[in-house]
Amino acid sequence: MKRFFFLLLLSIILASCARVGSPVGGTRDSIPPQVIGSNIDSPRVNVQRDIRELRITFDEYIALKDINKHLIISPPLRKITKILPSGMANKYLLIKWEDTLQENTTYNFNFGNAIVDNNEGNPLGYYNFAFSTGPKIDSLYISGELKSIFKDQEKTTEEGSLVVGLYQEKDSMDYRQKPYYITKADADGYFELNYLSPGNYRILAFEDSNSNSVYDMGKEKVGFMKDKIVLDNSISGLNINLYPSRKSVKYVEMKENPGGILMTFEGNPEKVDVLSLSDKLRDYKVTHKPKSDSVYIWFDATAQNVGVANNENLKFSFDNGVKKDSVSLFYRYNAKNEMVLNNSGGNLLPPGKDFVITSNYFVDKIQPEKWTLVSDSIQQDFRAEIDEKNPFEIHIKSNFKEGKKYSLTIPKETASSFYETTKISKRFDFEADKLENYGEFVLTLENAPTQKFWIQFITERGDIAYSRYVNESKIDFKSLKPGTYELRILVDENNNGVWDSADFADGVFAEPVYIFEKKIEIRPLWDIRETWKLPLNNLETDSATVTPFNKEEITKPLTSENKE
Template structure:
């Protein structure tokens, strides 16, 4: 019996000693792990070039959180082998690689917030470890802020992944490789590039959407400085602004759509010339909004017997100004693809606005003399027109009254595309909304852009809710839905009708952008008056910082 009791107590003691986890009771641990040593000498200079690992010891058990996202090594090591701990907690961190280190080079391992204690998950914030294969550790740095000027629509808790990098200025530089020096900005956009050696560099920042530490043109926002950086002393307070990047013009795909075939491109080609290479398809129309990414080829599939009983291999040639080529698809006519019209903007019509309906087909002709607009059983006078900017939309103008109900009847065959008309009649019921449900913005610009521009009101989802184009300096938006809005100006510097994005390869900035530094709160029946001075703000003279060594282990100030 004594033997059994002894074995039971012994097993409990062994289990308790082996467990790595949170202690029971006592005050909560809020202290992050502390470094107690490493396999590299404390001076961290003259480190052998053939060393193949870095081991850092801690005073408690640690785990690594999102280490692949957080760890930044500058200059980069291409052949990584192992990073520990992986899964199980440990009292040391181990990184192994196969590369031979460069001579007289300072290496910086930036762990971000990935090192946490195993008990409470307290991070060792912004921890870095640096060493040199030469007789000194380079001590220059660049710090500053990254700001995204054209914020993308947020989906859930979308994480910023801003990366800042330096390329060594050379006769030929491959920007499809990782930067020579690289770091991540924190959630506020602040960044530090530490342990830099003197030299000439190109700097860029980008939103590293896929986490590969390489700038992907056309897919990721980018910011850069046009001039090279002659780094002979440290730089503080650098500001880098991110803009959408220019996509190369290229064909992407072709697919069947209601009324014909849709051909899509990247890079917003100026215009695309399309020609049918099929003997059966001779009667067709091609539409493209200038500098848009899509071209639609319209035709009457039934009349020309295309894809009715079986798939038809349709071939087309195209010339997008950059490339000439031919493409094809197997086309099958979809009997459900009839031409339709629908209410474009809801059943409550804001004051002083036109009612709008839209179609799934390009609208070529309307017969408004057969339409009727009725309120209180009385026919109302109206006019209708196809939108000049969007030929898929029709605007109906009348003396609409607040609180009045209206009914618009659009008989069949009175809205037509090139080869199709609506096959049934439509009725749209709507009501003139009341002024008391909307607010007004009265905006005056001082020192406005010299070129035409878009003045935009962005809602809280970063969608453009209201927009005007021109060179006016006074704007009155009289029927704005209540809410908070960001005011933005996109300048059409070359006045080509589109806002041009950044082109890093050709060292071309995006066209100018202005963001008001506060949001406008629109309330029902309120008139908000704002004056926005677009003149550059004068900055106070900055004190020149002494060229002092950067601490080995840096943290965000």
């Protein structure tokens, strides 16, 4: 019996000693794992090209955290077959591949923050392992900072998703492949491309949202230089701005929409011609605003008996200026889709503003002579207009007095679209808000753009709160809601009424963007005045996406130890 208990106790002790895990009690370990050896010894030069693995040994058990997200190998190895540890921790890191290494080439394995100790998760930050198949390790570098010009309203940029790559300049460069050299920016946008060899390169920065290390045109933000980089000395202070990338014009889908069918495209087509190929659908209207991704096809489904009893296969042809094609849709009329007028701006009308009514249908005709605007039981003079730029809006103009309450009545059938009219009367009650609840901002521009431009107030969420399309050097914004805003200017260089994003395929930069250096805080009853001097050469946030950089001689590449 004693022997049984002795064996049981011994088994428990041995199991405890064999387990790899966090110790209980004591001072917390804050020291990251340390490298004590590798299968490629110093000076790590003249490495055989047929080597198929990298093994790095550490002084304690390690784990790999998000290795696929952090690990960057330059030049890229295409056939990685194994990465350890995976699951259970051990004291070495192993990477195996099938590629034959290039001759006279420096390879850099950048692990980011993926290597951590198994006990406390302390990362071995920004660890690089470099070796060369030639007689020396290349030591040039490029460092700088990435900046995303436009805030993303839907998500924030994750650390490690911003990528900078170098392509060797050749007669034929395939940007659908991984860059020859590649690195990831840190949370502040700082990046380093290390262990570079002299040569001519093209630089490309992008938001690698799907973590494939390849720029997906039209889907990811992009920044680039039109001219090549001649790398004979190291480069520091290279600032690259990231802009939305221009999408190619293409058809996306069709779907049933109130009043007809909505056809959507990508790439902001200038013009889309649409024709019905169905015998039953002959009477219809097509509306499309130039540079819009939405094309509306309006028709009276009940009058033409289209999709009323059953699904109707409707066919259309389109010409978007890039492609001609035909598409079809199984359409079913939805009797609930009536023409409806709404007040989407709320019941408080800012001073000096129009009262705006929105419609779910294209507004073709209104009869404002049958409408009434009343305040204190007294009818008020007003004027109603369909907005020229947005025919889904009706603007009510009047001498609105602050603090007064108003009631606008629109009888049924006095607002109509091509084949539909409002079926019910609508009454809108609202109040003209007091000036004391708003602020004013007057901006004076020095070196204002010669072309027309948008000046915009951007909320902390990234939404456009106010926008003006002007060509003036002094702009007065009245009746601004209190809050903190970013101020930016988008220049319409080609005067097409749309700010054009970057087109990497054709080497066309985004149109110029300027960001004011400080936040604008609007307060009630405050009259804020600012002077903004724009750079003459448009280099602060220019369409070329870079600022001037300095070249300097160095003896070793930047690492986490000497990064400022």
